[in-house]
Amino acid sequence: MEDKRAQVRENYARIAANIAEAADKSGRRPEDIAFMAVTKTVDPVLVNEAIDCGIRLLGENRVQEWQSKREAYRPGIPVDFIGALQANKVKYLVGQVRLIQSIDRLSLAKEVERIAAKRELVQDILLEVNIGGEETKSGVTPEGLPALLDEVAELPHVRVRGLMTIPPPTSDTRFLEAMQALFLRMQERPGADLSILSMGMSGDYAEAIRFGSNLVRVGSALFGARHYPT
Ligand SMILES: *Cc1c(COP(=O)(O)O)cnc(C)c1O
Numbered sequence: 001m002e003d004k005r006a007q008v009r010e011n012y013a014r015i016a017a018n019i020a021e022a023a024d025k026s027g028r029r030p031e032d033i034a035f036m037a038v039t040k041t042v043d044p045v046l047v048n049e050a051i052d053c054g055i056r057l058l059g060e061n062r063v064q065e066w067q068s069k070r071e072a073y074r075p076g077i078p079v080d081f082i083g084a085l086q087a088n089k090v091k092y093l094v095g096q097v098r099l100i101q102s103i104d105r106l107s108l109a110k111e112v113e114r115i116a117a118k119r120e121l122v123q124d125i126l127l128e129v130n131i132g133g134e135e136t137k138s139g140v141t142p143e144g145l146p147a148l149l150d151e152v153a154e155l156p157h158v159r160v161r162g163l164m165t166i167p168p169p170t171s172d173t174r175f176l177e178a179m180q181a182l183f184l185r186m187q188e189r190p191g192a193d194l195s196i197l198s199m200g201m202s203g204d205y206a207e208a209i210r211f212g213s214n215l216v217r218v219g220s221a222l223f224g225a226r227h228y229p230t
Contacts, residue, residue, distance in 0.1 A: 019035055033214050036055075080101050081099070084138055087108060100124075104130075123158055199215075199216070
């Protein structure tokens with residue numbers, strides 16, 4: 001385990017330097033970019049090592065896995081939910097996570113509203129966009145996004161803080177570019193208060209920052225390859 005911990009420290013330093021360089025190139029400060037550690041399948045010992053290095057945001061994909069690991073994490077580090085979400089799991093997240101990043105349909109937003117209202121709080125969310133229009137992926141289509149934003153704006157206990165995307169895996173930057181353009185367009189809509197663009201994973205975080213991302217979600221580049229399918 002000590003070997004693995006040393007590897008996390010080395011990976012953290014490298015990725016943080018890359019983030020700082022990409023931020024600098026795009027005229028922003030390193031502290032303007034949130035570096036999320038994606039914890040799926042990762043031993044809490046290594047998650048805590050990343051926290052000791054400086055990680056200040058965790059990303060969780062599965063409600064159950066999070067429930068079984070959260071007690072073992074160092075306390076006080078905010079968590080965002082980033083995984084595919086079913087309505088019956090929403091109750092475990094509302095008021096418990098900083099952001100639910102994977103809201104992609106009105107029915108889910110309404111379930112967040114129902115539970116947040118009951119708990120007398122406002123839940124921050126991101127809307128997930130399927131920027132590549134891939135059939136098998138979750139996310140609202142770019143065409144469907146304005147209507148979803150309008151509908152969610154009617155829900156008093158849900159606040160949309162920005163957009164999240166998982167672009168198709170390609171070295172070509174056109175999806176990152178399309179997502180940046182879409183984000184800028186949505187920010188300009190009357191009443192919008194969108195400040196977060198969650199885009200970029202292990203393979204493309206530096207590029208994503210160049211295209212306006214201010215939250216990168218990094219798993220395998222930080223913790224090593226995952227050993228079972230996700
Ligand atoms: C797993 C996952 C990541 C991290 O992926 P890596 O390529 O391992 O960095 C980021 N975002 C989401 C939504 C994920 O499910």
